[in-house]
Amino acid sequence: MITNFEQLKDKALSSGKMVLSVAAAADEAVIAAVEQARSMGIIDAYLVGDKDKICSIARAMGVDIGKYGVIDEAEAGDAARTAVKLVHDGRADFVMKGILGTADILKAVLDEEIGLRGQNLLSHVMVYDIPSYHKLLMVTDGGMVISPNLEEKAGIIKNAAAVGRALDIDPLKVAALCAVEIVNPKMKATADAAQLAEMSARGEFEGAVVEGPLAFDLAVSREAARHKGVAGQVAGDADCLLAPYIEVGNGIGKCLAYFGGAQCAGIVMGASRPILLVSRADPPEDKFNSILLGSVIASNK
Numbered sequence: 001m002i003t004n005f006e007q008l009k010d011k012a013l014s015s016g017k018m019v020l021s022v023a024a025a026a027d028e029a030v031i032a033a034v035e036q037a038r039s040m041g042i043i044d045a046y047l048v049g050d051k052d053k054i055c056s057i058a059r060a061m062g063v064d065i066g067k068y069g070v071i072d073e074a075e076a077g078d079a080a081r082t083a084v085k086l087v088h089d090g091r092a093d094f095v096m097k098g099i100l101g102t103a104d105i106l107k108a109v110l111d112e113e114i115g116l117r118g119q120n121l122l123s124h125v126m127v128y129d130i131p132s133y134h135k136l137l138m139v140t141d142g143g144m145v146i147s148p149n150l151e152e153k154a155g156i157i158k159n160a161a162a163v164g165r166a167l168d169i170d171p172l173k174v175a176a177l178c179a180v181e182i183v184n185p186k187m188k189a190t191a192d193a194a195q196l197a198e199m200s201a202r203g204e205f206e207g208a209v210v211e212g213p214l215a216f217d218l219a220v221s222r223e224a225a226r227h228k229g230v231a232g233q234v235a236g237d238a239d240c241l242l243a244p245y246i247e248v249g250n251g252i253g254k255c256l257a258y259f260g261g262a263q264c265a266g267i268v269m270g271a272s273r274p275i276l277l278v279s280r281a282d283p284p285e286d287k288f289n290s291i292l293l294g295s296v297i298a299s300n301k
Contacts, residue, residue, distance in 0.1 A: 001135070001167070001168050001169050001170075002136065002167040002168055002169070003134070003135040003136060004129050004135075004136065005129045005136075005263060005265070005289050005292065008167070008265075008289070008292045008293065008296065009040075009292055011168075011292075011296050012037075012042050012291075012292040012295045012296050013040065013041070013042060015295060015296055015299035016299055017041060017042065017043060017044060018042070018043050018044075018093040018094065018294075018295045018298045018299060019043065019044050019045065019046070019091070019092040019093050020034065020037075020043045020044070020045045020046070020092060020093070020094055020095070020096055020276075020291065020294070020295075021045070021046040021048060021083040021084075021086040021087055021091075021092035021094075021095050021096070022034060022045060022046065022047050022048060022049075022083060022095075022096045022098050023048055023049070023076075023079045023080045023082075023083035023084070023095060023096065023097055023098050023100060023104075023105055023108070024048070024049045024076050024079045024080070024083075024097075024098035024099045024100035024104075025047035025048060025049045025054055025079075025098045025099075026049045026050045026053035026054045026057060026098070026099060027057070027098055027099035027280075028057055028061065029282070029283060029284045029287060030096075030098045030099065030284075030287060031047070031054070031057055031058055031061060031063060032061065032284040032287075032288075033284045033285075033287035033288040033290075033291060034047070034096075034287075034291065035061070035063050036284070036288050037288060037291045037292070037295070038067060038068075042291065042292070042295055043291060043295060044068075044069075045068055045069070046068065046069040046070075046071060046083070046086055046091075046092060047065075047068050047069070047070050047071070048070075048071045048073050048079045048082045048083040048086075049071075049072075049073060049074070049079045049098060049099075050072070050073075050074045051070055051071075051072035054070055055070065076100040076101070076104045077104050077107070077108075079098075079100065080100060080104045080105045080107065080108040081108045081111065081114060083095050083096075083105075083108070084105070084108040084109055084111070084114060084115060084116060085108075085114040087116060087273050088114050088115065088116060093273065093274075093295075093298040093299075093301070094273050094274040094275070094276065094294045094295070094297075094298040095109075095116075095273070095274075095275055095276065096275075096276035096287075096290070096291065096294070097275070097276060097277050097278070099280055100280075102143075102277065105275070105277070106122075106268075109122075109268075109271055109275060116271040116272045116273050116275070117271060117272070118270060118271050118272045120155060120158070120159065120269075120270035120271075121145070121152055121155030121156065121159065121270050122144060122268055122269070122270040122271060123140060123141045123144055123145050123152075123155065123156040123159045123160075123268070123269055123270055124140060124141050124142065124143030124144040124145075124266065124267070124268050124269075124277060125138055125139075125140045125141070125159060125160055125163050125266070125267055125268075125269055126138065126139045126140065126142060126143070126249075126253050126264055126265070126266050127163065127167075127264060127265045127266075127267075127289075127293060128253070128256050128257075128260075128262040128263070128264050129262060129263045129264070129289075130256055130260050130261070130262040131260070131261050131262070132260065133220065135239065136167065136169075136239070137220070137238065137239065137240070137241065137256075138160055138163065138164075138172075138239060138240035138241065139240075139241045139243065139249050139252050139253045139256070140156055140159070140160050140240065140241070140242060140243065140249060141156050141243060141246060141249055142243055142246060142248070142249025142250035142251075142252065142253045143246070143249070143250065143266070143268075143277065144246075144268065145246065146245070146246045147245050147246070148244075148245075149192075150192050150195055150196070153176075153192055153196060153242065154196065154199065154204070154205070155270070156242065157174055157196065157205050157208055157210060157240075157242060158205060158206075158208075159269035159270050160172060160174065160208065160240050160242075160269070161174075161205060161206065161207040161208040162207075162269055162297070163267065163269060163293075163297065164207055164208065164239060164240070165207055165300070166293070166296050166297045166300055167296075169239050170207060171207055171208050171209045171233075172207060172208040172209070172239045172240055173208075173209055173211075173233055173234040173237055173238050173239045173240065174200075174205075174208050174209065174210040174211070174234065174238070174239070174240045174241075174242050175210075175211060175212060175214045175218075175219035175220075175234050175235075175238040175240070175241055175242065176189075176192070176193035176196050176197065176210055176211065176212025176213060176214060176242045176244075177189075177193075177212070177213075177214060177215070177216060177219065177241050177242060177243055177244060177248065178190045178193050178212060178213035178214065178215065178244060179215060180213060180215060181213055181214060181215055181218060181228070181230060182213070183213065189213065189244035189245075190212075190213040192244070193212030193213035193214070193242075193244075194212065194213060196210045196212060196242075197210050197211050197212050208240075209233050209234065210234070210242070211232045211233065211234035211235065212242070214230070214234065214235060214238075216241070216252070218230050218235050218236070219234065219235065219236075219238040219241060220236065220238055220241075221236055222235075222236030222237065223236070224236070257286075263285055263286060263289055264278070264282070264286050264289065264290075265278070265286065265289035265290040265292065265293040266278040266279075266282075266286070266290050267290060267293055267294055267297065269297075273298065273301060274293075274294040274297045274298050274301075275294075276290040276291065276293075276294045277290075278290050
């Protein structure tokens with residue numbers, strides 16, 4: 001079981017070199033992260049975007065741009081399409097969002113001709129390495145599915161379980177988050193959580209066990225769970241927090257990063273190949289962690 005990003009790096013190093021394509025790569029933090037992974041032998045990479053800007057940034061950083069395939073696409077939408085097509089055509093194993101909007105990369109991913117759309121729901125999974133928690137913690141979905149219904153929540157769990165398998169977590173302990181621990185007909189999230197727990201008990205989530213409704217404290221604190229008399233496999237030991245709505249997942253994630261000192265990795269699951277998706281404001285460390293995660297998942301495809 002991988003419990004921190006240092007262990008994830010070790011697994012990426014032992015998983016074999018993957019090829020990454022980066023959409024709109026003209027960004028110092030992006031190039032720094034990609035160069036760190038390339039210099040360690042984890043990846044080779046295509047840098048797609050404004051070639052003059054990419055080369056200028058690389059020179060200023062002392063990066064040997066000759067080690068990369070650089071493809072000139074000045075417009076964000078064109079860069080996204082080209083980067084995704086490299087994966088679609090088998091020339092790269094996974095794709096990373098650079099300095100462009102999420103909508104641009106997802107439009108290319110969903111393109112019927114050159115995209116990476118699979119049969120599953122696309123959902124976003126963030127993985128956090130938190131100094132105060134005893135292992136990695138996933139939060140999903142704080143980036144894509146706005147207000148998931150029961151079926152979509154089931155799909156989100158299945159995508160998270162796939163990340164769990166790549167991290168050697170078996171089973172993935174999923175807490176269906178709510179504001180309270182009892183089912184309240186006026187709070188739809190609690191009813192969904194109870195149904196998801198029942199589905200889990202019937203074995204409908206391979207590689208995952210789901211419990212809920214659980215409040216945040218009960219999901220991550222053994223002491224809180226003990227004090228409130230809540231038992232189970234997940235309570236106090238969650239691997240994954242299933243957010244009822246996007247605002248909850250997004251808010252928890254930002255708090256972990258900005259107040260909790262967590263490093264993170266972000267990935268979109270459900271497509272035919274991994275899609276690395278973190279904020280343009282995230283530091284190089286988080287982009288590097290995302291490359292590690294994507295490389296390990298891509299090696300399992």
